Amino acid sequence: MQNRAIDVHCHFFNLSFAFAEVLEIGWRWIQGDYPYKSDKRGLPIVIIPPELWKLAHYVASYFAAATESPEEHYAYEERCCLKSQWHLSELLITVPLMMDIFFMFDHGDTEAQKAVIPALPDVRQRDALNVMTITEDNANTFNKLAQIIKAEFIPVYEKSISARGLAPTWTAKNRTAISRDLDLVIVDFKAGDAAEGVRTMAKSCTQTNVQMTRGYRQHLLELQNLQRDNPGTVLPFLAVDPRRVGIEKLVREQVVEGTFKGVKLYPPLGYLPTHPNLYPVYRLCVEHNLPVTVHTSTGGLLSLCDTIKTQSQKKNGKIVPVTFDKKTSQSAALFFSNPANWLEILENPEFSELHLNFAHFGGEEHISTLANQKPGKLDDPKNWTGQIIGLMKRFKNVYADISYCPNNEMLKYIRNIVARYKIVQKRLMFGSDYIMVMKESTLCGNLDNYFNLYTDIYPEMLTVNPAAFLG
Ligand SMILES: [Zn+2]
Numbered sequence: 221m222q223n224r225a226i227d228v229h230c231h232f233f234n235l236s237f238a239f240a241e242v243l244e245i246g247w248r249w250i251q252g253d254y255p256y257k258s259d260k261r262g263l264p265i266v267i268i269p270p271e272l273w274k275l276a277h278y279v280a281s282y283f284a285a286a287t288e289s290p291e292e293h294y295a296y297e298e299r300c301c302l303k304s305q306w307h308l309s310e311l312l313i314t315v316p317l318m319m320d321i322f323f324m325f326d327h328g329d330t331e332a333q334k335a336v337i338p339a340l341p342d343v344r345q346r347d348a349l350n351v352m353t354i355t356e357d358n359a360n361t362f363n364k365l366a367q368i369i370k371a372e373f374i375p376v377y378e379k380s381i382s383a384r385g386l387a388p389t390w391t392a393k394n395r396t397a398i399s400r401d402l403d404l405v406i407v408d409f410k411a412g413d414a415a416e417g418v419r420t421m422a423k424s425c426t427q428t429n430v431q432m433t434r435g436y437r438q439h440l441l442e443l444q445n446l447q448r449d450n451p452g453t454v455l456p457f458l459a460v461d462p463r464r465v466g467i468e469k470l471v472r473e474q475v476v477e478g479t480f481k482g483v484k485l486y487p488p489l490g491y492l493p494t495h496p497n498l499y500p501v502y503r504l505c506v507e508h509n510l511p512v513t514v515h516t517s518t519g520g521l522l523s524l525c526d527t528i529k530t531q532s533q534k535k536n537g538k539i540v541p542v543t544f545d546k547k548t549s550q551s552a553a554l555f556f557s558n559p560a561n562w563l564e565i566l567e568n569p570e571f572s573e574l575h576l577n578f579a580h581f582g583g584e585e586h587i588s589t590l591a592n593q594k595p596g597k598l599d600d601p602k603n604w605t606g607q608i609i610g611l612m613k614r615f616k617n618v619y620a621d622i623s624y625c626p627n628n629e630m631l632k633y634i635r636n637i638v639a640r641y642k643i644v645q646k647r648l649m650f651g652s653d654y655i656m657v658m659k660e661s662t663l664c665g666n667l668d669n670y671f672n673l674y675t676d677i678y679p680e681m682l683t684v685n686p687a688a689f690l691g
Contacts (some may be wrong), residue, residue, distance in 0.1 A: 225306065226313040226686040229513065229579055229623035229651025230297060232290035232446065233319060233439050235398065238283040239373055240405045240435030241321050246272045246365050247352050247409075255326045255463065256431075268368055275325060275524060276372035282521055284380035285658040287393045287401070290316070290442040294454065297654050297667060304671035311453045315651075315690070316443060317484040317513060318459035321521065322433045324489045326463060328529035354410050366406045374398055380659075409434060430466035440474070447479045455481035455690065457513055461489065462497035471501050475510055481690060482511035482575075487556035490523035494532040494564045496539050502571050509691045511575040516559055516604065517583030517624070522552040535568045559607040566615050573617055575689055578608045581620040581648065584627060591633035595640075605637070612647045619689045620644075622681075623651030626660045626670055631677060638678070645678055649686045 248254035249272065286293070294314065301312040354362045377398055393401070432440075436459070443456040458480040460467055474480045483505060487493060493514065505512055528544040549555040559578055565571050581587055582604030590605045599606045611618045622630065638645045652670050663669045 223683055224313050225308055225682045227652050228315045228649045228686040229621045230314050230316050230654045232293040232316045234286040235283045236401050236405050237435045237439045238279045239402050241433060242276050242279050242369055243409055244433045245325060246369055255323055256330055268365060273372055276369045277376055280373040280376035281380045284377045286655045290446050293655055294446055300667035301671055304668045305675045306671055313453050315455050317457045318439055320436055320459035320461040323461050323463045324523050327525050353412055370402045430470050431464050444479050457482040457484040459484050460501055462491050462495035468500040471504055476504055476508050485514040488520055488522045488553045490528045491530055492532050492556060493561050496531055496533040506571060506574055511690055513577040513579050516557050516578040517580035518553045535564050559604055572615055575617045577689055578620040580624055581605055581622050582608055584625050587633050591636040609641050612643050619647045619649055621649045621651035624653035624657050626657055626662050628673055648681050650674055650677060650682045
């Protein structure tokens with residue numbers, strides 16, 4: 221792998237995945253089971269809460285560039301790379317990162333419910349966690365909900381596509397095709413345990429005690445299959461959210477013993493890297509030399525809650541309650557994605573050798589600010605790119621990737637930064653953030669254009685650095 225080119229940050233998920241998760245959130249919500257199963261039952265709800273519209277709207281616009289199957293997304297990336305000015309003689313190695321959006325509406329006030337669920341010892345527990353059955357009695361409500369969310373998704377998708385002016389070379393599906401895709405998700409949802417994905421998953425080791433929402437499970441299976449068909453060039457990362465019941469077990473099955481290569485974290489969806497449930501995951505990662513990639517920019521998908529109750533575990537093991545309040549912290553990104561949040565983990569001798577990739581290198585804004593700083597001027601301690609470089613100097617396995625930077629100044633910025641901080645040449649990695657980056661109109665709907673921006677990147681950023689990060 222040492223000399224092969226690697227895209228250490230891409231995604232092969234799609235709009236169907238997002239739709240399935242939003243549908244699951246909505247269906248659980250109106251029954252009082254979001255994010256965890258509850259015994260409390262109010263009056264049967266027939267009114268769809270307005271928050272669900274907001275969620276559907278936000279998610280549909282975010283995932284609008286992603287309409288194809290994971291196989292097609294993967295094949296498209298390889299085609300574009302071959303066509304690009306990189307002139308590779310071998311296929312690109314891709315690292316598709318999963319995403320877990322199920323908790324983006326979780327305020328954290330039902331944490332106690334979660335603690336109760338794993339005590340149930342039998343198959344009913346799996347059902348409570350995973351299957352929100354649609355019965356004859358509630359089928360009408362479900363159909364109504366599904367149609368409302370679908371009706372929200374389609375126009376948002378169409379508007380996003382035309383607003384961004386994606387060129388016809390990028391497959392923008394029409395209304396009929398998208399509608400058909402979403403209908404398939406609805407059919408699968410109703411099929412419950414009889415659906416293909418669920419049956420396959422039941423055959424694998426994940427049968428009990430792990431909360432598997434439909435979109436998450438489906439995408440996990442798709443990446444398993446893609447990896448199986450392309451073992452040398454697809455190295456998927458499992459999305460880990462500490463609020464998902466049984467997440468340590470899932471990491472053990474899918475990453476330690478399974479086909480997934482590493483772990484992906486996305487804190488701005490509402491948790492800190494110091495969440496107590498992540499400690500067992502870090503322990504597995506250190507023990508088995510597994511890499512972790514964490515979203516680190518001020519952009520991206522954010523939790524939709526104005527306040528979130530969560531927890532943080534300190535180096536000394538003490539667990540403290542933490543409350544996020546949008547009014548005082550501006551945004552979930554600034555609060556949860558700050559690289560300084562990682563000091564408690566990396567300064568813990570148990571985890572100081574964790575292979576950690578700060579995805580996006582703090583984000584384009586922080587990168588350009590640092591790169592354009594006058595020589596001799598003291599670096600701003602609040603600059604995230606500068607903070608990450610500080611961590612690279614202190615910890616031997618800290619890396620960063622420059623994904624989602626479709627800017628033709630970026631190579632100049634990287635050279636400026638390397639001139640001042642030599643270590644960056646050994647720790648920075650190439651990442652595309654395909655398919656998310658396709659939303660950028662500067663690419664004109666062609667991923668080749670992204671590769672071409674980085675033709676003259678330091679070769680080690682494409683090869684040696686990611687190989688070392690991935691172990
Ligand atoms: Zn990404």
